[in-house]
Amino acid sequence: MSNYNEKSVLKTVSFAGMDFSGRDFSDSELQNIDFTGANLTGANFKNANIANCDFEKADISSADFSGAIIKNCGICNAVAIEANFTSANLNNTALVSTNCRAAKFVTAIMINCPAYATNFSNANFERAEYDHLSMTAKLLSDAKRVPGTRY
Numbered sequence: 001m002s003n004y005n006e007k008s009v010l011k012t013v014s015f016a017g018m019d020f021s022g023r024d025f026s027d028s029e030l031q032n033i034d035f036t037g038a039n040l041t042g043a044n045f046k047n048a049n050i051a052n053c054d055f056e057k058a059d060i061s062s063a064d065f066s067g068a069i070i071k072n073c074g075i076c077n078a079v080a081i082e083a084n085f086t087s088a089n090l091n092n093t094a095l096v097s098t099n100c101r102a103a104k105f106v107t108a109i110m111i112n113c114p115a116y117a118t119n120f121s122n123a124n125f126e127r128a129e130y131d132h133l134s135m136t137a138k139l140l141s142d143a144k145r146v147p148g149t150r151y
Contacts, residue, residue, distance in 0.1 A: 026064075 007027050014034040021039050026046040033053045040060045047067040055075040066086040076096040086106045095115040102122040111131045 007029075008025070009029045010031070010033060011029075012032040015038050016034050016036040017038060019039045020035075020043055021041045022043060023040070024044045025048050026044045027048060028045075029049045030045075030053055031051045033050075035053060035055045035058045037057045038055075038059075040055075040058055040063050043060070043063045045063060045065045045068050048065070049069045050065075050073060051069075051071045053073045055073060055078050057077050058075075059079045060075070060083050061079050061081040062083065063080070064084045065088045066084050068085075068088045069091075070088060070093050071091045073093045074096075075098055076094055078098045080095075080098055080100045080103050083100065083103045085108045086104050087108060088105075089109045090111070090113050091109075092112045093110075095113060095118050097117045098115075099119045100123050101119050102124075103120070104124045105128045106124055106126045108125075108128045110128065113130075
């Protein structure tokens with residue numbers, strides 16, 4: 001299967017349960033994609049425009065979402081260990097009951113993102129911006145929050 005890295009446009013497709021580990025979706029436009037239960041470990045979503053996609057129970061560990069625009073998506077009951085959301089714009093995207101241990105949210109913008117029961121231990125939120133972010137504070141243990149971060 002080929003990579004989707006040449007400004008691909010994918011709309012209304014189900015990739016539920018599929019193995020896309022290491023795949024390149026960089027610079028792609030992804031709309032209404034069902035990634036439920038998919039293996040996306042190490043996948044590249046750098047600078048992708050991702051809208052109305054479902055990542056429930058997906059494994060996005062070590063995936064690169066840097067610079068991506070992620071709007072109206074669900075990343076619930078997922079595994080996002082060491083995922084990279086550096087400079088990503090997450091808007092109306094739920095991170096509920098997801099393991100985001102050691103994930104990078106450096107300079108990310110998170111607007112209206114519920115994150116209840118999500119594990120952010122050792123996550124990096126350096127210079128990240130939040131607006132209407134709802135999270136379970138007890139799971140922020142060891143998260144790196146430094147001056148310049150706007151809550």
